[in-house]
Structures are given as structure tokens and as C-alpha cells.
Amino acid sequence: MSITPLLLKHIFKKRATILYPFKEREKVHLPEGFRGELRFFREKCIGCGLCFRACPSETIEMSIDEKGKRPIFYLDRCTRCQQCEEVCPTKAIELTKNFETVYFDRKSTIIK
Amino acid sequence: MSIKIPIGPQHPALKEPENFTFTLDGEYVVKVEARIGYMHKGIEKLMESKNYIQNIPLVERICGICNVAHTICYTQNVEYLYEKPIPRRAEFIRVIIEELNRIHSHLLWIGIAAHLVGFDSFFMYTWRDREVVMDLVELLTGNRVSTALMTIGGVRRDIDDDKAYKLRKGLDILEERTKYYKKIAEDEKSLLVRLRDIGRLTPAEAIKHSAVGPTIRASKIKVDVRADDPYAAHDEVPFNVITYDTCDVFGRLMVRIDETLESINMVRYCLDHMPSGPIRIRLPNAPPPGESVSRVEAPRGEDIHYVKSNGTDKPYRYKVRAPTLGNLSALIEMLTSKGDYLVHVADIPVVLGGIDPCMCCMDRSAKFIDPIKGKEWSLTWEQLKLYAKRKWEKEGIKAKCR
Amino acid sequence: MGLINWARRQSPWLLHFNTGGCNACDIEVVAALTPRFDVERFGALLKGSPRHADIMVVTGAITGQVKNRLKRVYEQMPEPKFVVAVGTCCISGGVYRGAYNVEHGLDTVIPVDAYVYGCPPKPEAIVKAIEALQNKLKALEAT
Numbered sequence: 001m002s003i004t005p006l007l008l009k010h011i012f013k014k015r016a017t018i019l020y021p022f023k024e025r026e027k028v029h030l031p032e033g034f035r036g037e038l039r040f041f042r043e044k045c046i047g048c049g050l051c052f053r054a055c056p057s058e059t060i061e062m063s064i065d066e067k068g069k070r071p072i073f074y075l076d077r078c079t080r081c082q083q084c085e086e087v088c089p090t091k092a093i094e095l096t097k098n099f100e101t102v103y104f105d106r107k108s109t110i111i112k
Numbered sequence: 113m114s115i116k117i118p119i120g121p122q123h124p125a126l127k128e129p130e131n132f133t134f135t136l137d138g139e140y141v142v143k144v145e146a147r148i149g150y151m152h153k154g155i156e157k158l159m160e161s162k163n164y165i166q167n168i169p170l171v172e173r174i175c176g177i178c179n180v181a182h183t184i185c186y187t188q189n190v191e192y193l194y195e196k197p198i199p200r201r202a203e204f205i206r207v208i209i210e211e212l213n214r215i216h217s218h219l220l221w222i223g224i225a226a227h228l229v230g231f232d233s234f235f236m237y238t239w240r241d242r243e244v245v246m247d248l249v250e251l252l253t254g255n256r257v258s259t260a261l262m263t264i265g266g267v268r269r270d271i272d273d274d275k276a277y278k279l280r281k282g283l284d285i286l287e288e289r290t291k292y293y294k295k296i297a298e299d300e301k302s303l304l305v306r307l308r309d310i311g312r313l314t315p316a317e318a319i320k321h322s323a324v325g326p327t328i329r330a331s332k333i334k335v336d337v338r339a340d341d342p343y344a345a346h347d348e349v350p351f352n353v354i355t356y357d358t359c360d361v362f363g364r365l366m367v368r369i370d371e372t373l374e375s376i377n378m379v380r381y382c383l384d385h386m387p388s389g390p391i392r393i394r395l396p397n398a399p400p401p402g403e404s405v406s407r408v409e410a411p412r413g414e415d416i417h418y419v420k421s422n423g424t425d426k427p428y429r430y431k432v433r434a435p436t437l438g439n440l441s442a443l444i445e446m447l448t449s450k451g452d453y454l455v456h457v458a459d460i461p462v463v464l465g466g467i468d469p470c471m472c473c474m475d476r477s478a479k480f481i482d483p484i485k486g487k488e489w490s491l492t493w494e495q496l497k498l499y500a501k502r503k504w505e506k507e508g509i510k511a512k513c514r
Numbered sequence: 515m516g517l518i519n520w521a522r523r524q525s526p527w528l529l530h531f532n533t534g535g536c537n538a539c540d541i542e543v544v545a546a547l548t549p550r551f552d553v554e555r556f557g558a559l560l561k562g563s564p565r566h567a568d569i570m571v572v573t574g575a576i577t578g579q580v581k582n583r584l585k586r587v588y589e590q591m592p593e594p595k596f597v598v599a600v601g602t603c604c605i606s607g608g609v610y611r612g613a614y615n616v617e618h619g620l621d622t623v624i625p626v627d628a629y630v631y632g633c634p635p636k637p638e639a640i641v642k643a644i645e646a647l648q649n650k651l652k653a654l655e656a657t
Contacts, residue, residue, distance in 0.1 A: 077607070176536040
């Protein structure tokens with residue numbers, strides 16, 4: 001038996017393509033707990049520095065501003081491993097569901 | 113007169129940058145020289161400057177396709193240093209993710225092998241069915257490929273009843289389709305003619321060149337770390353070690369299809385017999401000093417890691433031996449014609465793809481070349497240390513050699 | 515002239531070059547050609563030779579040995595040509611920052627037009643990058 005019966009049967013079936021960016025945006029598979037782009041809530045941060053010690057790729061650098069010690073995030077180095085969100089004691093870091101991260105320059109992705 | 117053909121770093125047949133030079137005699141390949149080293153990044157040295165928690169994503173990115181095997185090997189290694197057992201539920205969840213990773217890797221290879229032979233319909237159908245596994249992994253861990261699920265002391269996310277229900281439905285679809293592909297692989301003439309008697313490796317040669325994984329299991333030798341030296345929950349989950357006796361690329365295809373069916377049954381067993389309890393224990397930052405070795409069955413073969421710690425929170429030395437390095441000298445043996453076994457030029461991509469090369473895991477050797485004098489040589493570890501010491505002392509820096 | 519630009523924009527032919535990363539972004543680029551995501555609806559084809567290609571898709575962290583070969587392959591492509599960097603390791607070194615054999619980004623070697631973040635990015639993000647590049651060229655042409 002060969003693959004020809006399967007090929008002929010599929011002429012009359014529905015297409016398997018999801019027409020993503022034009023029509024079927026809601027059919028993209030985005031479950032709960034998806035790891036997308038990072039978001040930082042500055043008012044909740046207490047400056048403990050635990051996220052700096054857990055990050056593997058030099059995304060976080062600690063600096064001092066008018067409220068005390070705060071992290072700076074360079075998002076062009078982030079591997080989205082979620083280790084900073086896990087150790088933060090005040091839940092000031094969150095990984096959103098945004099996966100459409102296409103940019104034309106590197107400067108627009110620094111969060112202070 | 114002999115002609116040399118280089119298949120260089122950028123080539124449509126190989127997805128990774130490595131260089132092979134083939135010496136031909138007419139249409140047959142007579143000699144092969146491999147020049148590896150394009151993917152060497154310096155991971156082992158970088159691991160000595162980061163602490164144990166920061167090293168987990170780095171170990172995961174030694175290889176993107178078999179990343180679960182490397183992470184399980186690393187976390188197991190460090191947990192042996194602490195000498196504390198992890199919860200049983202965490203070991204079952206590790207086995208589930210490991211077998212899902214094996215299913216996705218084997219379906220990927222079946223598609224690529226069909227593409228190298230020229231059978232693009234089969235490639236498109238297997239990769240469309242592989243999307244079922246990718247959606248299941250994304251549901252359980254949050255990303256399609258690099259699952260950041262392991263940590264030192266257990267796993268980070270749990271499997272609840274809703275996810276277990278979707279997992280079972282996905283596995284039923286996969287089993288039906290894989291059985292259909294097995295029937296096609298045994299009967300379809302375009303695959304049989306291109307894959308039978310290509311890339312022959314007899315059992316004696318396989319043991320002499322220390323091949324690992326499905327490459328040696330297709331030469332009728334029963335070697336599998338999950339049966340010889342069980343780790344995680346493999347001492348309780350039952351399975352069969354698959355071997356075939358055809359010794360060629362067709363045998364390796366059948367071994368991988370059968371292993372996919374075995375993995376589906378193993379995931380079902382783990383879901384039915386999952387114990388309850390915690391999924392993680394808290395361990396201190398710095399393990400006690402000592403050494404440890406651990407090994408794991410990756411989809412491509414046996415993977416060994418070694419760690420040495422001196423009581424601080426950064427490892428003193430870490431060493432990785434990836435499975436494709438064991439298959440490399442068997443590959444060179446498969447590609448040379450001798451006696452009545454002849455290798456045509458047109459069969460080179462199929463044989464190269466037949467061992468499932470993952471060159472990024474294994475690029476760890478270096479050779480010294482002097483282009484002016486035309487000399488090539490290599491140094492041992494002791495000679496390299498003496499050379500470095502003499503060089504820095506000439507510049508006035510007294511180096512403390514470890 | 516408008517017809518030639520329209521034809522060039524609506525059929526970008528791709529060349530894929532893996533410069534020594536971990537292979538995860540690599541398989542997501544190949545997965546973008548399979549039936550579920552299908553980048554061929556934009557007119558894109560995967561070609562083997564640099565002389566046939568319009569867009570070079572680069573994945574993986576740049577190692578010291580691949581740098582010169584990458585420049586030579588880039589110079590062999592005919593004008594007009596564009597470069598898309600896929601994955602965090604290609605943009606800035608990623609997890610391998612600080613290793614002795616890894617460069618800190620692709621734009622230290624050749625000029626880059628679009629950056630796709632992620633480790634690895636979903637194939638839908640790669641499809642969106644090709645569409646964003648097409649829209650950017652349309653906007654540039656109108657001025």
C-alpha cells in the first residue's frame with residue numbers, strides 16, 4: 001500500500017493552514033502560562049536584587065535612581081526563562097502573552 | 113586521478129555549518145576528512161563563572177532539539193552531590209516531558225530523512241502531525257521548544273486533570289497516525305529503493321567505533337541507558353528495547369518509528385500511575401564539595417555529564433560528552449568504500465542524515481594549523497597547560513596553574 | 515519602475531544560514547514552511563544559493579570561525595538585499611554573552627533590517643516579520 005490513497009483523499013478536505021496575520025488571529029495557540037514578553041511594575045519593586053542573581057543572560061543591571069535601587073531590563077538579551085518572576089517576593093515582574101515582538105532597532109526595548 | 117569535493121559551512125543539504133571533504137575515484141567515495149569546530153562557543157568555561165541556578169538555562173541551550181535530556185542530566189548530577197532524593201511525583205513528570213521530547217525529535221528526523229530522499233509529501237505530513245506534540249508541550253510548559261521545567265530539587269509546574277485529559281486525546285491521534293506511517297515505510301517503493309543497503313555498519317565495526325543510540329541499535333546490539341542504568345522513574349515504567357538487524361539506514365528508520373510507539377505507551381502509563389505529593393524540595397545554594405557523573409538516554413544516544421564542586425555556589429569544572437561525538441568515527445567508516453561495498457556521491461546526504469547529526473552539542477575539539485609552513489598538529493591537556501604558563505611568564509605575569 | 519518594485523516585494527526568496535547556535539531557532543524557521551504556518555503564501559521560497567536570494571535569514575550566535583564566511587556569503591548576494599536576525603542569540607549574544615568565542619550581536623558584522631525577539635520565537639512571529647518587512651518597503655517606496 002502506498003501513500004497515493006491518502007493524497008487523493010486530502011484534495012477534498014479542509015486546509016490545515018491558519019491564515020495568521022490577516023484573518024484567523026484567534027486560532028493561534030496561546031495557552032495559560034505562555035511565556036512572552038516581560039513587563040515590569042515599578043511601584044511594587046523594593047530593590048532586593050534577587051532577580052539580578054537569578055538571571056542567566058545579563059538582562060538585568062542594578063542601578064540607583066531617586067527612589068533607591070532599581071533594575072534596568074535590556075530586553076534584547078532576555079531568554080524568557082521565567083526565573084526572575086519566580087524569585088521576586090513582591091510579584092513586580094510578569095511575563096505577558098505578547099509573542100509578536102518584531103522591531104526595526106534595538107534601542108526601543110530597554111525598560112527603566 | 114582523484115577529485116576532492118568540499119561540502120562547506122553553507123550548503124542546502126546540511127542545516128548546520130560543518131565542513132567535509134570527499135576524495136572521489138570516478139563516482140565512488142574513497143576518503144572522507146571532517147573539519148569540525150564552527151559551532152564551538154565556549155560553554156564549559158562560561159559555566160564556571162555563573163552560579164548553579166543561572167546555569168540551568170545555559171545547559172538547556174547546549175542543544176535545542178534534545179534540550180530535555182541535557183537539563184535532566186545536569187539537575188540529576190547536582191542532586192547527587194547533595195545526596196537527597198527528590199519527590200516521586202517530580203520524577204514521573206520528568207519522564208513524561210522526556211518522552212514527549214523523544215516523540216517530537218523522532219518525528220522531526222523522519223520528515224528530514226524523507227526530504228533528503230526527495231519525498232516531500234511525507235515530509236509535510238509528518239511535520240503537520242508533529243504540531244500535535246508541540247501544542248501539548250506548549251500547554252504543559254509555556255514554550256514550544258525550550259521547556260524551562262526542571263530546577264534543582266524537582267520541577268516547576270504541575271499537571272492537573274484538565275491538562276491530563278488533553279494529553280490523552282493528543283496521544284490517541286498520534287498513535288493512529290504513527291501506525292499508518294509505519295505501514296507506508298514498509299511498503300512504499302520510493303523509500304525502500306533509496307534507503308536499503310545504504311550506510312552499512314556491521315556489529316563488529318559498531319562496537320569498535322563506539323557508536324551510540326539508534327545507529328547501534330539498528331545493528332542488532334541491545335544498548336540503552338534506560339534499561340542498563342535506570343534513572344528518574346525508569347525503574348518502574350515498563351518498555352522494550354528496540355533492535356533491528358538490517359544494519360543500514362532503513363533499519364534506523366524502523367527503530368525510530370517503533371521507539372515513538374513505545375514512548376506513547378510510556379506516557380500513558382505515567383499518567384495512569386502518577387503518585388501524589390509535592391513537586392519540589394528547597395535545597396541550599398552551595399552543594400558540598402565532591403564529584404559526580406550522570407548519564408541519560410537522549411533521542412540521539414547516550415549523554416554523559418561530569419561535575420566537580422569545591423563548596424562555593426559556582427561549579428569548579430563541568431564536562432559534557434554529547435552523543436553525536438560517539439557516532440562521528442562510525443560515520444567516517446560508513447562513508448568510505450572498501451571491497452564490494454561502494455558509496456555513491458548521490459548517497460552522501462542520506463548517510464549524513466542517517467545518524468541524526470546534532471553538531472552543536474558536540475563541537476569541543478581543536479586542531480592547530482600553520483598555513484605558512486603547511487603543518488597540522490594537536491596538543492594534549494598537559495602540553496597545553498605548560499604552553500600557556502610559559503607564554504604568560506614571558507609577559508611577566510605569574511600564572512597559578514590549576 | 516513601480517511594476518519592478520511590486521514584483522520584487524511580492525516574491526522574496528529566502529536564504530537560511532545557521533551560524534552556530536543551538537538549533538532551536540533553526541527548526542522554527544523550517545517549521546514556518548510546513549502546512550500550518552505556510553510562509554509560501556507571501557511568495558517566499560527557500561533557496562540554496564546566495565546568488566538567487568533576496569532576504570537572508572540568520573539564526574544562531576555568531577562564533578569566531580563563522581564570521582568571515584558569513585561576510586563572504588553576504589557579499590555574494592545581489593542588490594537589493596535585506597537581512598533578518600531571528601532569535602535572541604543572533605541579536606545580542608543571548609545566554610552566551612561573555613563566552614570567549616561569541617560575538618555580541620549580528621549588527622557588529624553586517625547591517626540588519628529586522629529583529630525578531632524570542633528564545634526561540636514562535637513561527638507566527640517569523641511570518642509576521644516577513645509581512646512587516648514588506649509593509650516597510652511599501653511605505654519607503656511611497657515617499
